[in-house]
Amino acid sequence: xxxxxxxxxxxxxxxxxxxxxxxxxxxxxxxxxxxxxxxxxxxxxxxxxxxxxxxxxxxxxxxxxxxxxxxxxxxxxxxxxxxxxxxxxxxxxxxxxxxxxxxxxxxxxxxxxxxxxxxxxxxxxxxxxxxxxxxxxxxxxxxxxxxxxxxxxxxxxxxxxxxxxxxxxxxxxxxxxxxxxxxxxxxxxxxxxxxxxxxxxxxxxxxxxxxxxxxxxxxxxxxxxxxxxxxxxxxxxxxxxxxxxxxxxxxxxxxxxxxxxxxxxxxxxxxxxxxxxxxxxxxxxxxxxxxxxxxxxxxxxxxxxxxxxxxxxxxxxx
Amino acid sequence: xxxxxxxxxxxxxxxxxxxxxxxxxxxxxxxxxxxxxxxxxxxxxxxxxxxxxxxxxxxxxxxxxxxxxxxxxxxxxxxxxxxxxxxxxxxxxxxxxxxxxxxxxxxxxxxxxxxxxxxxxxxxxxxxxxxxxxxxxxxxxxxxxxxxxxxxxxxxxxxxxxxxxxxxxxxxxxxxxxxxxxxxxxxxxxxxxxxxxxxxxxxxxxxxxxxxxxxxxxxxxxxxxxxxxxxxxxxxxxxxxxxxxxxxxxxxxxxxxxxxxxxxxxxxxxxxxxxxxxxxxxxxxxxxxxxxxxxxxxxxxxxxxxxxxxxxxxxxxxxxxxxxxxxxxxxxxxxxxxxxxxxxxxxxxxxxxxxxxxxxxxxxxxxxxxxxxxxxxxxxxxxxxxxxxxxxxxxxxxxxxxxxxxxxxxxxxxxxxxxxxxxxxxxxxxxxxxxxxxxxxxxxxx
Numbered sequence: 098x099x100x101x102x103x104x105x106x107x108x109x110x111x112x113x114x115x116x117x118x119x120x121x122x123x124x125x126x127x128x129x130x131x132x133x134x135x136x137x138x139x140x141x142x143x144x145x146x147x148x149x150x151x152x153x154x155x156x157x158x159x160x161x162x163x164x165x166x167x168x169x170x171x172x173x174x175x176x177x178x179x180x181x182x183x184x185x186x187x188x189x190x191x192x193x194x195x196x197x198x199x200x201x202x203x204x205x206x207x208x209x210x211x212x213x214x215x216x217x218x219x220x221x222x223x224x225x226x227x228x229x230x231x232x233x234x235x236x237x238x239x240x241x242x243x244x245x246x247x248x249x250x251x252x253x254x255x256x257x258x259x260x261x262x263x264x265x266x267x268x269x270x271x272x273x274x275x276x277x278x279x280x281x282x283x284x285x286x287x288x289x290x291x292x293x294x295x296x297x298x299x300x301x302x303x304x305x306x307x308x309x310x311x312x313x314x315x316x317x318x319x320x321x322x323x324x325x326x327x328x329x330x331x332x333x334x335x336x337x338x339x340x341x342x343x344x345x346x347x348x349x350x351x352x353x354x355x356x357x358x359x360x361x362x363x364x365x366x367x368x369x370x371x372x373x374x375x376x377x378x379x380x381x382x383x384x385x386x387x388x389x390x391x392x393x394x395x396x397x398x399x400x401x402x403x404x405x406x407x408x409x410x411x412x413x414x415x
Numbered sequence: 416x417x418x419x420x421x422x423x424x425x426x427x428x429x430x431x432x433x434x435x436x437x438x439x440x441x442x443x444x445x446x447x448x449x450x451x452x453x454x455x456x457x458x459x460x461x462x463x464x465x466x467x468x469x470x471x472x473x474x475x476x477x478x479x480x481x482x483x484x485x486x487x488x489x490x491x492x493x494x495x496x497x498x499x500x501x502x503x504x505x506x507x508x509x510x511x512x513x514x515x516x517x518x519x520x521x522x523x524x525x526x527x528x529x530x531x532x533x534x535x536x537x538x539x540x541x542x543x544x545x546x547x548x549x550x551x552x553x554x555x556x557x558x559x560x561x562x563x564x565x566x567x568x569x570x571x572x573x574x575x576x577x578x579x580x581x582x583x584x585x586x587x588x589x590x591x592x593x594x595x596x597x598x599x600x601x602x603x604x605x606x607x608x609x610x611x612x613x614x615x616x617x618x619x620x621x622x623x624x625x626x627x628x629x630x631x632x633x634x635x636x637x638x639x640x641x642x643x644x645x646x647x648x649x650x651x652x653x654x655x656x657x658x659x660x661x662x663x664x665x666x667x668x669x670x671x672x673x674x675x676x677x678x679x680x681x682x683x684x685x686x687x688x689x690x691x692x693x694x695x696x697x698x699x700x701x702x703x704x705x706x707x708x709x710x711x712x713x714x715x716x717x718x719x720x721x722x723x724x725x726x727x728x729x730x731x732x733x734x735x736x737x738x739x740x741x742x743x744x745x746x747x748x749x750x751x752x753x754x755x756x757x758x759x760x761x762x763x764x765x766x767x768x769x770x771x772x773x774x775x776x777x778x779x780x781x782x783x784x785x786x787x788x789x790x791x792x793x794x795x796x797x798x799x800x801x802x803x804x805x806x807x808x809x810x811x812x813x814x815x816x817x818x819x820x821x822x823x824x825x826x827x828x829x830x831x832x833x834x835x836x837x838x839x840x841x842x843x844x845x846x847x848x849x850x851x852x853x854x855x856x857x858x859x860x861x
Contacts, residue, residue, distance in 0.1 A: 149524040149860040270617040361617035362822040
């Protein structure tokens with residue numbers, strides 16, 4: 098190759114070298130700007146309009162947010178979502194961790210099969226699970242009522258303080274039972290999923306630490322508190338935050354199980370369901386955007402609080 | 416890395432690439448055929464779809480060179496896809512059937528932005544205002560303009576298990592008013608075993624039916640919320656003790672297979688039956704064929720109307736249709752041809768809004784499933800009494816608010832009985848209606 102040709106090739110190589118990173122990230126950046134950032138900016142702008150679909154808009158400033166603060170339906174939706182998130186976090190995660198601890202024991206036979214069994218509900222998808230459980234919860238002829246009735250009726254004869262579960266108990270039509278039904282369904286679906294995270298975290302805990310703790314005379318509980326929990330802390334924080342965010346985004350399960358509505362007395366109305374109703378049933382995209390932004394800000398605050406409480410901001414070397 | 420294959424990113428990546436290439440080639444070889452129809456129509460009900468498909472050849476024969484494409488689209492999808500298409504100025508069908516509870520949502524915003532063609536003048540010019548049951552235009556009217564042609568009337572009767580009811584010594588001919596009905600119900604209801612009437616205590620579809628029968632409703636003619644008026648209060652006061660408390664006669668287990676079992680087992684004896692629901696019973700509960708019968712709804716007061724209404728469908732022409740006149744011709748072909756309407760009645764049990772069609776022999780045929788009663792005649796007799804129900808874009812929210820009030824009243828009645836119930840009902844309805852009015856007042860477009 099002659100010298101001018103080499104120079105041209107070198108220049109072309111330098112141009113490629115400089116442009117390559119930008120070209121590699123360009124597809125993502127373009128997609129993100131179009132389908133990520135632009136909708137976010139647009140929804141922030143929309144939240145300041147009263148709308149009837151996207152064509153009819155009137156600027157109302159912060160009126161949507163002011164209305165939202167006094168909106169009884171939004172308050173119910175927020176309370177329901179918070180209750181669901183509370184039970185999801187404080188029942189689901191300990192159960193998932195307990196299962197992970199059990200299924201990580203080397204003496205347990207068939208643990209690979211059990212891992213698959215506990216994880217498998219997650220393969221089905223929320224819509225399918227919603228349909229499945231709405232059949233299980235059916236009054237009079239449903240599997241759950243028949244099982245509980247068969248169990249509690251004989252027990253009640255001997256232990257009168259145990260109430261009999263009636264066959265016509267309406268899990269999805271009784272405001273007091275809607276949330277337990279949703280939590281139960283979600284437990285069935287997600288305990289196994291979170292268990293996988295904890296299993297992976299448990300396998301990463303340094304086994305030497307357990308041996309050292311045993312030598313120091315620590316019992317099982319002490320080992321769990323002093324070795325296991327600190328060892329799985331990063332994963333636990335991750336699971337805690339993603340579970341909380343997932344719980345606050347609850348939509349499909351109640352939507353399917355409660356027949357496309359909020360359930361009796363709005364007992365199954367969640368924030369995202371309310372957002373959907375406002376945006377796509379009532380057609381007020383502006384108010385729906387305000388609901389969405391409020392949810393996003395609320396989640397940000399909750400996540401930051403969780404990270405602070407769990408010490409996620411501290412480095413591992415502290 | 417599998418060196419024998421020689422692909423630098425591994426076998427999995429190679430397989431993905433091969434799949435992508437193969438599917439791309441297949442798609443290129445099988446392009447989606449572009450629409451060639453002159454008219455496209457969406458309907459959400461399978462029975463409608465089959466009937467309209469059967470009606471297409473005669474229309475195409477009468478209009479040479481015209482091709483009509485009728486498509487079956489799920490009810491939820493009709494609403495959401497159509498709404499999205501209107502909002503985004505995308506392709507919409509020329510004609511679409513919309514369910515009554517979704518229809519008014521499309522009337523939101525300035526009249527000129529409604530996605531449907533204003534049919535008011537066409538309806539008057541064609542004499543349909545007088546030829547159809549006028550009450551059925553009300554749900555499809557906004558600010559005095561009619562945007563849909565009513566597909567049906569949907570008067571309500573009571574369907575009942577004739578065999579069991581007769582065995583229990585009940586003579587339905589002697590039941591004229593709701594008081595008569597409730598008295599019988601209190602006698603033959605056995606809690607948790609057998610209920611006189613299917614009456615939900617958590618959603619307001621049957622309460623709404625009773626409200627309409629009493630002349631009430633969600634909205635008045637001007638679209639103002641009214642379900643907390645005196646009619647609403649009295650209806651709620653009457654309804655709740657029938658579904659709650661020790662003297663209840665109403666039960667409800669939900670729909671689908673459970674309802675089938677409940678009817679087969681005689682758990683529910685009477686069920687509200689608009690004409691469309693009789694076909695559902697025939698299809699879903701075939702085992703009770705010949706054991707079912709129909710009776711008019713009991714009147715609120717002796718001599719009062721013996722029916723109400725539940726459900727409905729309108730046919731609309733989209734404003735962006737390039738062939739509105741052809742679409743109107745097809746609409747008339749589907750909805751105004753007595754012979755075809757009669758044939759369709761045989762397949763759906765739905766009596767059309769066009770009154771002259773009811774004289775067709777099909778409406779007088781005895782139906783074995785219904786103990787050989789003349790199903791069509793029985794509904795046609797009641798159809799002119801069908802009450803008005805006025806529309807508002809907020810109707811689905813209103814239904815939710817009334818359901819909330821019902822649940823609250825049922826809970827209150829269950830725990831504290833009739834003491835202080837009336838003031839509670841008034842307060843509850845006022846509160847629910849107030850929330851709706853507050854929402855409505857936010858909209859600058861109504």
